[in-house]
Amino acid sequence: MKTLKSHIDLLLQAVLWGLMLLIPFLSALSSGATWKDSLWVVIYSVPYFLIYVIIFYANYLWFIPRFLFRKRYWQMVVANVALGILLNAQFIVYTSWHESLSQVPIGMRAIMGLAIGFITILFILAAIGLRVQKRNAQLELEATVAERERLKNQLNPHFLFNTLNNISSLAAFDPDATQTAIARLSDMLRYVLYEGSKPLTPITDELRFMEDYVELMRLRYADTLHIHLDFNEVEGEVPPLLYISLLENAFKHGASSRHPCHIAASFTAEGEWLCFAVANSLPNNDVPSSKESGGVGIENLRRRLSLLYPPADYVLDIREKASRSFGEGMPEQPAYTATLQIKRKKK
Known part of the structure; x- marks a missing residue:
């Protein structure tokens, strides 16, 4: 432009x-x-x-x-x-x-x-x-850049707050796992510090960051949570910390330490489009309200997308009352699903 x-x-x-x-x-x-x-x-x-x-x-x-x-x-x-x-x-x-x-x-x-x-x-x-x-x-450009940085800076403490809450819960019953979680959190914060300030980061690094987050959450919900990740190796770059809000939201509404729960996430490339999808089951069919399913993370993501891409270059689809199966032979069940498609950034 x-x-x-x-x-x-x-x-x-x-x-x-x-x-x-x-x-x-x-x-x-x-x-x-x-x-x-x-x-x-x-x-x-x-x-x-x-x-x-x-x-x-x-x-x-x-x-x-x-x-x-x-x-x-x-x-x-x-x-x-x-x-x-x-x-x-x-x-x-x-x-x-x-x-x-x-x-x-x-x-x-x-x-x-x-x-x-x-x-x-x-x-x-x-x-x-x-x-x-x-x-x-x-x-106008300077205002847009400043707004992007404000949103990114707003996301970092939000992510840290949620992660520390999870580690705090873990420390109550498994001190050894807590040490592992803190070490993994250290790697994640290093990524946030050094990659989060860049306009673009390699897709492989962004996916590794999300895998670390999933492993961190797996420690807390080891007995009840079934997680399936299907992250294809894709070359290219994306804005840093773009997908973490969707993944956090899936754990927020889908993870439970008392009931069996499922979370599935995938990352694929189809032509010039990059697609990230995440779905979570709803323990006890507890469907979140529209107000609950938003919050700082999702609203932050919507605003960032509007600043980073023209409307024709991204699609964010969040369905709060979808149904899907989380494995072969498993019946469909209520689920919260989110899909984000973006066009590859041209160098």
Whole structure:
């Protein structure tokens, strides 16, 4: 999108410069000059034409960001008036030196001067418009990046809070397993610290992070929880910590230390699409309400997706009252399912 906007800006500038070169050509034709002579008029006008290039880019690159954006309006006016005086002085001298231009009737030359002066104002306004548009786009981009970082920073303590709660529960009845859990948590926090700040991380690292989380949870629910992971090895990169909220949610609503429970998660690639799916059984058919099934993690994920991808590049499907089988020969049972499909990020 950024590249497309840059191309549009360049195309608009090229059109403006093309229109500028048409003025001396059409003026010469209207005064009775031949096509060949009119083309020579254009050639002779090139040095004069460069003055307008200077005016435009002086405003676009210098005057606007340093004067207009800083509300130094009088300096903006003085700078452009000085350039305007220089331009008109050059116009008078240059047209007097070149016979083909001096033969143009004085009335026509006056019209040319007015037309070019009018075009100069349009160029200044165009420079202002383009610069303001570019500035607004930059501010919007910076706001989006800041929002992404805020959401990522919000996710980290949320994840840590939930994980420490699980380790605390584990410590009450299995101190040895708690040591293993703390060591695994250390690896996970290292990933959050070093990979979480990056815009993209290898898919293999993201899947390994989720596997560590699953193994951590398996320690707590070893007697009741049946977990099936089907993570295909896929090359590419994804935003870090993108899927953990869905996995956390599955354990939140599907794990139980008193009743048999099932969780299944898969990661596959289909063409340009990456698909992560997770489902959990509902112990005692305890279907979470819409309010319960959301929370910080899922709302955070929805917002991150809206900032990272255009609507056509991702699909998040959460079904709170689905039914599915968690193994061959097992009957279907109420389940909470979540599927996230995203398009691969292009490098």
